[in-house]
Amino acid sequence: MSTLSLAVRDSSTMVRRQLKRLLRYPSMTVQLIATPVVLLLLFVYVLGGTLGAGLGGGRDTYVDYVVPGILLMAGATAATGTAVMVATDMTEGIVARFRTMRISRASVLTGHVVGSVIQQLLGMAVIIGVALAIGFGPNATAVEWLAAAALLTLFVVAVTWLSVALGLKSPTPEAASNAPMPLILLPFLGSGFVPTDSMPTAVRWFAEYQPFTPIMETVRGLLLGTPIGGSGAAATAWCGGTALVSYLWAKRTYDKA
Structure with missing residues (x-):
């Protein structure tokens, strides 16, 4: 059996x-699923009337606006769980046990990443289902849905590799649970819940x-x-760049551990 075949087999096991x-x-x-769903319901049914009026509509307008921010928050929230699980493996000795076995070294991290990506994508599907049930009304074609799904998947992969790297660098699972916390705040400090042009100048600059x-x-x-404008290219660059840098960081940290 070739080295690649062994790596694929070991990765599937992990x-x-x-x-x-x-x-x-x-x-x-x-x-990880309930928290974003609760926030979605909170923003739509408690704050949606007022915030939607600021967008020139009402609650129905706001549910359309807020869903992308909730989806990214869900991915950022899941990063905490991934970092904790990686840190737990590193501190409880299971990784040391794996190192004594004839398995692909890359398979351990691959298992964490693929498992977390599947978890996050299923969670996002649940959130979209809830959003549709409360009035979310996308008008996307099949191609646009696929493009959105591809971008969200790339985002999830990037966030997951970053959380793996943070988990590897954390001395304890407790520390790992705090490391990805700033990611959860970024949708609030961006266009996730209100347009950036409503923010003070310094905050708006950061948000944009x-x-x-x-x-x-x-x-x-x-x-x-x-309108998307240049956001598509910027989004792809951010996700791709973060995924690559985080992967290299995680791999280097894991090899040195």
Whole structure:
């Protein structure tokens, strides 16, 4: 069997291990899905009337606006769980055990990444389903839906590799749980919940140039037909660049551990 075949076999085993862990401890998965859903309902039904009026409409207008921000927040929230699981593996000795076995070194991280990506995409599907049930009305074509799904997948991969790197660098699972927290704030400090032109100058400058804003604007444009402009290229560059840098960082840290 070739080296590539062995790596694929070992990686699939680690992916199954990760998925079984998610099934055996469903509370984390439920929490990672429930938190964004609760925020979606909160913003739509409690704040949506007022915020929607600021957009020139009402609650129905605001639910369309806020969904991309909630989707990215869901991915950022899931990054916390991924970082904790990686840090737990590193500190409890299971990785040391894996190193003594004849398995592909890359398969351990691959299992975490693929398992987390599957978890996050399923969570996003649930959020979109809830959003549709409460009035979200995208007018995207099949091609635009596929493009939005591809961008969200690239975003999830980037955030997951970043969370893996943060988990590897954290000395304890408790520290790992705090490392990805700034990611959860970025949708608030961007165009996730209100337009950036309503913000003070300094905050607006940060909101317009931070990485989450072009991603949210691109998803919003693809699903709702709003202008995208240069956001698509910026979103792809941010996601691709973050994924590459985070992968190299994680690989280097893991090899040195």
